[in-house]
Amino acid sequence: MGSNTSKPRKGHEHPHHLPKVGSPANEQWEHETHQKEHLASPVAKIIFLVLFVGGVVGLLALTL
Numbered sequence: 001m002g003s004n005t006s007k008p009r010k011g012h013e014h015p016h017h018l019p020k021v022g023s024p025a026n027e028q029w030e031h032e033t034h035q036k037e038h039l040a041s042p043v044a045k046i047i048f049l050v051l052f053v054g055g056v057v058g059l060l061a062l063t064l
Contacts, residue, residue, distance in 0.1 A: 019025035
C-alpha cells in the first residue's frame with residue numbers, strides 16, 4: 001500500500017477520460033464506438049455489399 005508521502009502518478013501526454021455515464025457525451029461516445037467496432041472497415045462494407053447483392057440475385061434466380 002502507498003503512503004501519503006508516495007510519489008504522485010506521472011501525467012499522460014494525452015489523457016483520455018471517459019464522459020459520465022448517462023450523459024449525452026457518453027451516449028455519443030458509445031454510438032461512435034459501436035460504429036467503429038462493427039462496420040468501420042471499408043473492406044467489411046464491400047464484403048457485406050457483395051454478399052447482399054449475391055443473395056438478391058440468388059433469390060431472383062430461384063424464383064424465375
